[in-house]
Amino acid sequence: VTGLDGAGQAGQQPPWWAALPPAEMEITCGQARHTIRWADGELVLPAHPDAEAELILGALGGDKCECTELAAVWRRHHDDLALLALGPRSAADEIGITWDEISTVSSSKWAFGLQGPAVSARDVRRALTTTGLAYSPLTGQWAAPPGGVPESGRLELLTLLALGPAFGMRLAATVAAAWSGAARAADRAANRPALTAALASRFALAAGAWAGMEAGQLTASLHEGPGWGSLEHTGQAASGPASSYPEGGLANGAYPDAGWPEGGWLDGKFQRGGLRAWLAQVWAAGLTVVEGHLVLAVQAARWPAAEVLALRGLGGTPVTLQVRAADPAAGDAARSGGSRWQVAG
Amino acid sequence: MTGGPAAAERAETYLRLLAEAELREALTPPAEAAEPEAARHEQAGTLVHAGRLPRAASALAALGVIDPDTAAEITEGLAAALAVRGRLGLDTLVHPIRRQVNPPRPVPALPHGVRAVPVGRTLTVTGADGSQADLYVACLVRTEGAVMIAVEVRAPTERTQAQELTLPLSTMRITDDLGTSYQDELSFLSQDGRADGWLFIHNPPRIGVRWLEMDSGPGTARLRMDPAVGAEPAPARWQPAGATGPGERLLDSIAGDLLAGLPDRRGHGEHLGELVAALEAAGAVPPGNPASGRLATLCERAGLGAGGDLVARLAAGDIARADLPRRWISVLDWFAHPHREAGLRGFAPAGLALLELDGFWFVIVGLTAEPDRMGLRVLVIGRPDEYPWTDGRSWAGWFPWWVKDPGGQWHVAALDGRRQGYSGHMTVDLRLVPPLVQPVTRLDVHIPGRTHQMSASVPLEWGAPDG
Numbered sequence: 001v002t003g004l005d006g007a008g009q010a011g012q013q014p015p016w017w018a019a020l021p022p023a024e025m026e027i028t029c030g031q032a033r034h035t036i037r038w039a040d041g042e043l044v045l046p047a048h049p050d051a052e053a054e055l056i057l058g059a060l061g062g063d064k065c066e067c068t069e070l071a072a073v074w075r076r077h078h079d080d081l082a083l084l085a086l087g088p089r090s091a092a093d094e095i096g097i098t099w100d101e102i103s104t105v106s107s108s109k110w111a112f113g114l115q116g117p118a119v120s121a122r123d124v125r126r127a128l129t130t131t132g133l134a135y136s137p138l139t140g141q142w143a144a145p146p147g148g149v150p151e152s153g154r155l156e157l158l159t160l161l162a163l164g165p166a167f168g169m170r171l172a173a174t175v176a177a178a179w180s181g182a183a184r185a186a187d188r189a190a191n192r193p194a195l196t197a198a199l200a201s202r203f204a205l206a207a208g209a210w211a212g213m214e215a216g217q218l219t220a221s222l223h224e225g226p227g228w229g230s231l232e233h234t235g236q237a238a239s240g241p242a243s244s245y246p247e248g249g250l251a252n253g254a255y256p257d258a259g260w261p262e263g264g265w266l267d268g269k270f271q272r273g274g275l276r277a278w279l280a281q282v283w284a285a286g287l288t289v290v291e292g293h294l295v296l297a298v299q300a301a302r303w304p305a306a307e308v309l310a311l312r313g314l315g316g317t318p319v320t321l322q323v324r325a326a327d328p329a330a331g332d333a334a335r336s337g338g339s340r341w342q343v344a345g
Numbered sequence: 346m347t348g349g350p351a352a353a354e355r356a357e358t359y360l361r362l363l364a365e366a367e368l369r370e371a372l373t374p375p376a377e378a379a380e381p382e383a384a385r386h387e388q389a390g391t392l393v394h395a396g397r398l399p400r401a402a403s404a405l406a407a408l409g410v411i412d413p414d415t416a417a418e419i420t421e422g423l424a425a426a427l428a429v430r431g432r433l434g435l436d437t438l439v440h441p442i443r444r445q446v447n448p449p450r451p452v453p454a455l456p457h458g459v460r461a462v463p464v465g466r467t468l469t470v471t472g473a474d475g476s477q478a479d480l481y482v483a484c485l486v487r488t489e490g491a492v493m494i495a496v497e498v499r500a501p502t503e504r505t506q507a508q509e510l511t512l513p514l515s516t517m518r519i520t521d522d523l524g525t526s527y528q529d530e531l532s533f534l535s536q537d538g539r540a541d542g543w544l545f546i547h548n549p550p551r552i553g554v555r556w557l558e559m560d561s562g563p564g565t566a567r568l569r570m571d572p573a574v575g576a577e578p579a580p581a582r583w584q585p586a587g588a589t590g591p592g593e594r595l596l597d598s599i600a601g602d603l604l605a606g607l608p609d610r611r612g613h614g615e616h617l618g619e620l621v622a623a624l625e626a627a628g629a630v631p632p633g634n635p636a637s638g639r640l641a642t643l644c645e646r647a648g649l650g651a652g653g654d655l656v657a658r659l660a661a662g663d664i665a666r667a668d669l670p671r672r673w674i675s676v677l678d679w680f681a682h683p684h685r686e687a688g689l690r691g692f693a694p695a696g697l698a699l700l701e702l703d704g705f706w707f708v709i710v711g712l713t714a715e716p717d718r719m720g721l722r723v724l725v726i727g728r729p730d731e732y733p734w735t736d737g738r739s740w741a742g743w744f745p746w747w748v749k750d751p752g753g754q755w756h757v758a759a760l761d762g763r764r765q766g767y768s769g770h771m772t773v774d775l776r777l778v779p780p781l782v783q784p785v786t787r788l789d790v791h792i793p794g795r796t797h798q799m800s801a802s803v804p805l806e807w808g809a810p811d812g
Contacts, residue, residue, distance in 0.1 A: 096430070204369075
């Protein structure tokens with residue numbers, strides 16, 4: 001695809017992070033301020049080139065620093081569905097919790113030092129210990145003992161959300177992508193209600209505003225299969241489709257052009273690929289609606305450009321659009337939950 | 346889980362989507378100026394503690410459709426999501442709101458060796474200071490671990506308000522025919538200063554004891570009971586519960602409670618339409634099920650002001666009217682005509698009142714008649730403490746009972762209170778509506794169960810002295 005450096009090869013999905021710009025921020029680490037950076041789907045620590053080794057050394061008695069602890073917590077929750085239940089539903093859904101507040105409400109006071117007072121690595125380690133987590137040198141992971149420590153898990157999530165909307169959206173995308181692989185079909189089946197709610201809540205906000213419908217009129221469900229899924233407008237909830245936009249119809253253009261009837265329900269049926277394609281690629285990148293188009297999937301991307309599959313309006317036919325971030329140099333996307341996009345050319 | 350994994354998944358999906366809808370609503374900016382923080386917190390607090398989500402979660406968990414921990418986790422998740430968005434205090438995050446929904450309802454193992462002996466006699470007992478009280482002994486219940494004697498303390502003469510009516514436990518003795526004394530094993534369990542309660546023998550007489558004798562010292566009156574000749578389970582008739590599932594039984598149970606509110610013209614049912622919708626959406630009741638129609642029709646007909654949203658669905662044709670069961674009509678008709686006031690007072694012990702259902706023993710201790718209410722006193726043996734009392738729904742599988750008197754009048758016997766006993770038993774009071782207007786010697790009692798309904802004919806012995 002022109003301008004995308006081949007990110008969208010025929011028959012291949014681009015990486016889930018392809019439409020997301022890097023994000024970074026500073027935190028207090030020991031006596032210094034260090035940058036943590038998210039890029040290409042990973043949290044990286046420029047000031048700690050060998051973070052793994054530091055974490056293991058820390059577990060063996062040395063001081064652990066806030067940066068490496070944070071990276072470990074991020075990794076630990078990379079597929080935590082609770083993040084999708086707690087985290088942002090849209091870029092406008094600001095979660096204002098701060099590490100100072102977490103420290104206030106948590107008896108363990110193990111928040112990392114962002115803007116509040118710096119917390120020493122020793123305090124962090126003690127706090128993690130008091131929450132019941134144990135470090136395993138074999139796995140290099142902090143883990144809850146048998147029976148779990150639910151409160152520490154929630155505090156960890158809060159700590160990650162306190163990183164701000166840019167990191168919150170990216171972590172949500174990370175979780176969504178982690179659940180979309182073919183190898184996790186059994187996990188998805190066992191967690192379908194949570195996944196459905198995670199998808200539906202975000203789809204309802206985006207597509208509802210686009211279709212001029214109440215969010216409560218939109219439903220979403222997960223199905224195992226290839227492609228992003230389908231979108232149906234139904235006369236009433238759980239009834240047969242009045243209009244259907246199945247993926248297979250894309251090739252033959254079998255979409256009705258007549259407008260959809262007023263009222264009714266809009267039902268998104270997302271295939272397993274759709275979890276990644278829509279939540280991770282479309283929603284997290286702020287691509288849900290671009291100039292009146294409901295974006296259904298990203299076909300190719302390399303930020304700040306993307307090729308998307310989108311619907312112009314109710315009753316319209318999905319079209320391929322080239323879109324670009326509105327002002328990539330301004331850095332909005334790195335600070336906030338998502339980019340502002342516009343149709344290119 | 347009732348209904349299996351598919352039903353559980355459907356119920357969980359429903360609750361999670363409901364939580365999302367509640368979150369959206371809470372985050373919708375108010376039309377007026379910015380709400381003060383306290384108002385936002387109050388609104389959000391209502392959502393997570395008394396809103397649609399906890400109500401639906403509680404009902405579905407009580408029905409066994411969804412695992413209670415999952416239901417609690419969803420409610421907690423909403424609270425956490427509101428807290429991180431400034432709609433609830435952050436302390437919500439460290440003090441989760443668990444136990445908003447009912448815990449599991451395991452099928453308890455039926456205790457063995459339970460016997461019930463109707464007594465229905467009065468013993469005058471004397472305290473160490475020479476004061477006397479009448480002890481009315483209703484019945485004796487023997488389990489493997491204890492002997493429980495249902496008693497009521499009554500003053501032999503009129504007393505002043507300052508005179509406390511107590512059981513002179515220090516002087517009371519119970520001995521058996523083998524000469525064993527149980528004085529040190531005795532305790533009296535009452536509640537809220539009530540004069541009635543249970544006298545416990547914690548180390549029960551061994552099998553083979555012919556009689557137990559109670560007195561309050563040498564030369565005082567004695568009362569002899571035979572723990573061996575206990576009642577066998579009352580002859581019961583069993584009838585399959587039919588195709589109705591737990592959801593429909595819950596709706597019928599609520600209908601019974603509504604009928605029990607007729608004397609006070611009260612109806613606890615402001616969210617019945619919402620409840621029915623939740624049960625339908627979660628798959629706990631099938632759409633168009635007759636129980637929804639029955640409940641809606643009852644709400645419309647009873648005029649209690651209950652279930653307004655359900656009646657609206659009835660009027661809109663969303664729910665079909667249904668014929669009311671004969672027993673419901675019997676109660677409704679009773680209140681449609683003037684009746685002379687019930688003149689019954691006192692306590693009528695029940696005989697042969699041992700009933701087993703779904704892992705519980707129900708012992709009908711007797712029927713109490715007071716000026717403003719009449720009720721059955723029932724001892725529940727099993728694991729009743731595993732069923733919390735929060736909204737009564739966890740007991741909906743076994744209550745209300747239906748009682749038919751010899752004249753053909755139906756009465757609903759709805760849960761009216763409970764008194765927790767020692768581990769493994771509980772005393773529940775069932776309000777009988779409408780009350781009996783004359784003494785009867787027998788009542789047909791119908792008890793709903795999970796898979797079967799049980800019916801038994803229970804004899805009553807009127808003539809006990811008034812309290």
